[in-house]
Amino acid sequence: MNAMPIFKLGQGGAGRVIIFPVFKDSFEQAHSGGLLASFLEKHEPRKRMGERGEVTWFYGHGEQPHYLFVGVGERSQNAAFRITEAAGTAGRAAEQEGLQSAVISFEALGKRKDEEEESFVAAWVEGWLLGTYAFDRYRSKKTHRSVTAILIEAERKESLAEAVRLGEIRAQGTMLARDLTNEPSNALTPLKFAERVREHFEGVEVSVDIKTGEELEHLGMAGLPAVGRGSINPPVFMDLRYCSDPAKPLTVLVGKGITFDTGGISLKRDNDISDMRMDMAGAAGVIGALSIIAARGIPANIAVLVAAAENVPDANALLPGEVLRYANGTTVQVGNTDSEGRLVLADALVYAGQIGAQRVVDMATLTYSCVGAIGSKLAGIWGDDRLVQAIRTAGEGVGEKLWQLPLVDEYEDYLKSDYADICNISRVGEAGAITAALFLRKFTSPSYKWAHIDMNGLKEASGCSGHLVIGATGYGARLLAEWVASDV
Structure with missing residues (x-):
């Protein structure tokens, strides 16, 4: 199996695909200038986009990015685990397209408290790694992991760095x-x-x-x-x-x-x-x-x-x-x-x-x-x-x-x-x-x-x-x- 992708925190990064996890029961408008707002200027959301496990692609032409929406399901107290599931689904979808980089935005999930943001970031990292895991030690043709760089859209880079680390640790222990x-x-x-x-x-x-x-x-x-x-x-x-x-x-x-x-x-x-x-x-x-x-x-x-x-x-x-x-x-x-x-x-x-x-x-x-x-x-x-x-x-x-x-x-x-x-x-x-x-x-x-x-x-x-x-x-x-x- 290839080395783990590198997760970074920041804003305004370029990626071949922009991924939005979205709840079933709400599709929040992003603040002016956000990645989601840019998408909504050109596209209409589709039905079922928020259904648990649903994958919806909007393919870009030329140098335009692709957009991937992955359904999280209904809002619940267990939202972080639903994010883990969605990340695994999104990870496999991006890998199947052979994409090399991705930008993750939580804008479609609406406003979040700091601790909720941290749990979502940790859950996403964890879910992506577990969902793209492959046991290929005994295969002559190894699994190719195409997505090597993942930017998580976030303003609080320093405070969320620990959340990224937590997601990686949980995934590594589970993969062991x-x-x-x-x-x-x-x-x-x-x-x-x-x-x-x-x-x-x-x-x-x-x-x-x-x-x-x-x-x-x-x-x-x-x-x-x-x-x-x-x-x-x-x-x-x-x-x-x-x-x-x-x-x-x-x-x-x-x-x-x-x-x-x-x-x-x-x-x-x-x-x-x-x-x-x-x-x-x-x-x-x-x-x-x-x-x-x-x-x-x-x-x-x-x-x-x-x-x-x-x-x-x-x-x-x-x-x-x-x-x-x-x-x-x-x-x-x-x-x-x-x-x-x-x-x-x-x-x-x-x-x-x-x-x-x-x-x-x-x-x-x-x-x-x-x-x-x-x-x-x-x-x-x-x-x-x-x-x-x-x-x-x-x-x-x-x-x-x-x-x-x-x-x-x-x-x-x-x-x-x-x-x-x-x-x-x-x-x-x-x-x-x-x-x-x-x-x-x-x-x-x-x-x-x-x-x-x-x-x-x-x-x-x-x-x-x-x-x-x-x-x-x-x-x-x-x-x-x-x-x-x-x-x-």
Whole structure:
């Protein structure tokens, strides 16, 4: 992928295309002499120009500029995210025309307060970068990014420079998560995954501790070594720390890092399971979040824990019926080796309590049941009500929605085992996502508040829409970073 375009702030710049995001419910006249006023002297606005995702071109002749209007939709409290979507759509439209420069004007959005202007600028930069993202590392013909210079029309250049930087940081953290999730399994084994993470955080105030082999057993881990036992690529546990404010409570973000999931001995029966390389999207999301947090210098005390393994069948692989004993004393009967994510997350949740966590959020591509329950536009979230609400509020702001599902105590009976404390699968064919959350709750500590996010339906996009492109979405990176930032 080409280097990122250069974003500048100013007025009166020349660009081959002038882009106006526009709301559905208003089309404000610009002040005298503005770019929009110049357009309106020669053209009439068209219907539907403000519809969400609508792209309307007015092509110029000769040296005259083209005009591109991109619909933002109705005015709402979530206008900044709608700008993010519009920017992604506009970015792809400009690239498809092979244009080299662009001028962005917010004149058609009407009058804005300073803080709203800042949020729009950050959202536009973020959305443009995410919407023109391409994972082309393995293509012989690389994606050509034609738009190299983007001028954002603004009078307050100095005060808005930080907004540009914020948009770039958010996009970079999300693109890191996308890059990791898109990688094929032969390029991202657990150890290679850990090394990529270590390289990314070199020179950053983030310490990276990689544990493998006998170290896992010394820590009392049970699920991670067992799940990774069948692979020639050993499992890895990553402990990443960022502490810019030791007075802050220790917040732990946990990610499921299954770099490929065949189902193990309980082999998957789907025709094409190549997307199982994305079973580490939860881990990629928490790593992307940490990258954003560190780059912004947010005052925080954060640990990111990633349990990474390959789940493959082999003569040494974990067998159904085995019993695992965890560091908190809980024993688990393995009913199905394709329910491996909860086995590795359990180790990390116990470890979080051991290191003094006060708040823990785990994120995983855990169940298809969650997709069946609430679809692919929402992630499921369980746990402490106040913590869940704070995370949901942060998600609304960045367009990463969550829906709270209940922890139904009566369903714990579904996880009963004949000869261990608990089984890793339900014996009843219902409430699969809830029983998975109930399983994880067995390994949390009373010393911390806990929330669990099942984002299986949001790990990838099948088409381009707004800031999303085909492939990994990087879900959770902006969501968790925003939640941590809002707690400052």
